[in-house]
Amino acid sequence: GQQLNQSPQSMFIQEGEDVSMNCTSSSIFNTWLWYKQDPGEGPVLLIALYKAGELTSNGRLTAQFGITRKDSFLNISASIPSDVGIYFCAGQLGGGSEKLVFGKGTKLTVNP
């Protein structure tokens, strides 16, 4: 089945630093989604990308849909302590399939 390779697996940064994480796949996806999951909660949608090459921002977050449709990245600028959590990428195949395939997540720790 389809798999997403998400990296890095974990990150330890200082408050104020920028963060970058990415997902790659051997399959082509029509939609890329980025979620954040806090402990004890379900994933919360951060950014959705629907077109190859699309670059979308949500506050300090920026994500891009790779031109090959096989990758996506998420950047967080000027990190703050509340950015702590696990970030997941998810790809949707489209073509009538609404199934989401998730990466294994990037655990972000921000030191004040």
Place this chain on the structure above:
Amino acid sequence: EAGVAQSPRYKIIEKRQSVAFWCNPISGHATLYWYQQILGQGPKLLIQFQNNGVVDDSQLPKDRFSAERLKGVDSTLKIQPAKLEDSAVYLCASRTPGLAGGRETQYFGPGTRLLVL
């Protein structure tokens, strides 16, 4: 707008026992999903409903897992009998109705944390 509701939030059972989880999706969302999230992994789709019909249950272990959405709104997921490896978070999600250009996204509930001893 109320989010996806799930209950219970936590459940501890012994292996071979049965357990059921409940989900109430966002009002108006016809599509409902159940995911299993094992510690350290991303969510994995178990089953997808469109109204009260099953769209995809290819990854549902049907020998022990069952799910229903009889009236096309609430849904229940059951495990009978539970195994140790079923310990996970069970997430319910619902999807916005179709929009122009196919821009649809899934919204998740808080999950039910299951521990099988």
